Amino acid sequence: MRKKKIITYLAALGFILILNFLLPRLLPGDPFMAIYGEEAALSLSEAAKEELRAKMNLDKSLIAQFKVYLLTLAKGDLGYSYALNQPVRTVISKVLPWTLLLVGSALILSTLIGLILGIESGWRRGTRADRWILLTVVGLSALPNFLIGILLLLFFAVQLGWFPLGGAVTPYSGFTGTAYLLDVFKHLFLPLLALTLAQVPRSYLLTRASVLGNLSYPYVRTAAAKGLKPLQIRYKHVGRNSLLPISASLGVSVGSALAGSLFIEIVFSYPGMGSLIHQAIAQRDYPLLQGILLVIALTVILANLATDILASKIDPRIRKE
């Protein structure tokens, strides 16, 4: 059983490597022109162009490029981004903390909020409270996340001036210690709120549906008959059983939150993987795209792995199988 799982994960990894390599190259357009643009490329002599192309491995066949990719990857090297003049690993490792901060906290917050709202709303199904929560959340899910972002930004940052207009820190403020942390928090607040609001509907709807399903089971009546307090029934029994779909969809949530962060990061000029992807696509930066896609794919795989383990912890039935 376990062996089969490992093979599945390895097969997924191999598939991902091939896709990572092929997808960026399937994009039409010439990375050379994308990097050097009209201003510089035109003053380059033909010989210089050839030299630069060779340096970027663009003169090699697709198979040869794939070999280079696998060989460098085998050495634990993600490659070198010629558009950014930096090793891909350095580029990614510098933005990764900001992504983890934004996307990580948004995931945790939105899951928690969605879970609580879902349980409360499911428990009170059909009541006015349930209808209002449902309406609000569904309404929220209809708004694209960048729109939520822009609205928040316009109101809280431009109109009221409570929050900065963009970025992750005040540039060259010289803050240290607590002042620095506060500065980071102040910059994080609005993008985090926007991303969280955009992610809440997902976990809320899943939880609510699952709570509704669970409520009809006899164990709920038994628990009530035992004289348990409603709060205990809601969170300890129904809530716990409703966790399963949420945790199972964690891998997908990671993917969707990362995709969502792309827009949020651009709206808030926030550093991170999202704006990096945007830049890498615009410049046809193959090595960087490969690197980012690999990191994201690995994150999702790991999230799935964690889900598998988590699921067996939450649901003893899975453990037995």
Added chain:
Amino acid sequence: MRKKSFLLAVALFLGLSLLLGGCSQKQASDKTTGQKDDYVVYTVADSNGDWGFPSPWGHYQRGPGYLRMSFIFDTLIWKDEQGFVPALASEWQYDQENKSYIFTLRDDVFWHDGQKLTVDDVIFTWEYMQEHTYPWVDLSYIENIEAKENNQIEIKLKTEYAPFLANVAGTLPIIPKHIWQNVTEPEKFTEPEAAIGSGPFKYVDYNKEHGTYLYQANENYYNGQVRVDQLKFIKLNPQMTVAALQKGEVQAAAIQPEMAEQLNTTLQVLTETGSSNVKLMFNHRQDPLNNKEFRQALAYALDREELVAKAVRGFGLAGHPWLYTPDSFWYNPNVEQYEYDPQKTAEILTKLGYQRDPSTESAYWFKDNKQLQLGLLCDANLIRAAEIIKEQLAKVGIAIEIKSVETQSRDARILAWDFDLALNSHGGLGGDPELLNRFFLDEAFNSARFQANRELVSLIQQQATIMEEEARKELVDEIQTILAEEVAALTLYYPQAFWAHNGQVPLFYTKGGIAGGIPLPLNKLSFIES
């Protein structure tokens, strides 16, 4: 009960965060006012932020990247509003007989680390750049370079090359020998020493992930007093620019044309027209667009004034077909302008054997039982212009099918000649007439690649080798006349660009663009008190 306490917790959390937000803001303002009163920090914002490490090989190969580098590294000569001015070289002259330029280097220039800048550094830069390509400068025209007496340098050309001052002497940053002589991979050299130059600003910091730069004024600058103490470049979503300008968080930034009027009252607004254009490209390798009369017919059918009014809401100038705007030195007014005249289109099409059946509903032209229909390739940025062109051509009986694809795909398809008509936009019109080579002959997606007229090709190749300006102008005039007749490509309009700033530093647009032709108002000379 439980719910109430939860709500309370949320309210507390929100309240606390707002309070903290307010606090730290106050702290920040305390900090800036804490500095001495006349300490001037100047912040420039743009939407990308990151343009690479500001050394010649570290910056990204785009205008804003070059500019960030140019604040730190000086060149032999530079441009002010009017034209070339001395920089590291106090004077220069051209020796026609020997095809060589002689530059006299200033004797009072020091690198940011205190070492003296000498003739050796200049020669080293040249040699180093022969070995390590610097994409902004084409050194293939240079025969050799040597030191002369009295701080002079002689640069000998292989052939006469008119754009030398603009594209080489005025673009090539001089680097310190004592720092670069042992560097083998200049792209990877991004230590702070790699940003030691001789320009008006000293490098302090560059942060890639935040897209920010911090420079300090160079108090020992040879060319004058620097107006500000600190120069910052930051990244900002363009939607927030106006708010940031009004709050004084940013002192200069590009703005949307619509905002110009609103900001005009409180800030200074700069406008620039004519350095970039939107043009219609023809696939003149296939029927019917390989016929110049057919291309002329299309030119008469397009109302370029209407395009300006509708596609860019009036923020632009209707195109003069041959690239140059009337205020350019190189503009030739005595060529066919193709004023809007649908009647002429009909005449030409009839002459070419097209027929229009007045009895049918559709008023499209036919030839050999086939309707006259052309594809129009464009990207999302130009879709409005494409729609208007479609409408205008439908009026004269030519059916257009718009194919809108992503920018890079469009460029790839243009390069592969996989189109009938294509809409393209590009800058770089302000610089030396060498741009005629770039935009009509070179193998690039924004070039017309028009080789059909041998005379035109040889004239364009010739003009770059004529050193005498009047003679060159005559040739460029003649080229424009032929281009007009051939309609190799058609400039539809020149979009306007707007910048707003607080007036603290007298920013200006450089005539012909900064260095090789960068159309941004961030010339380092505006930061120097003369």
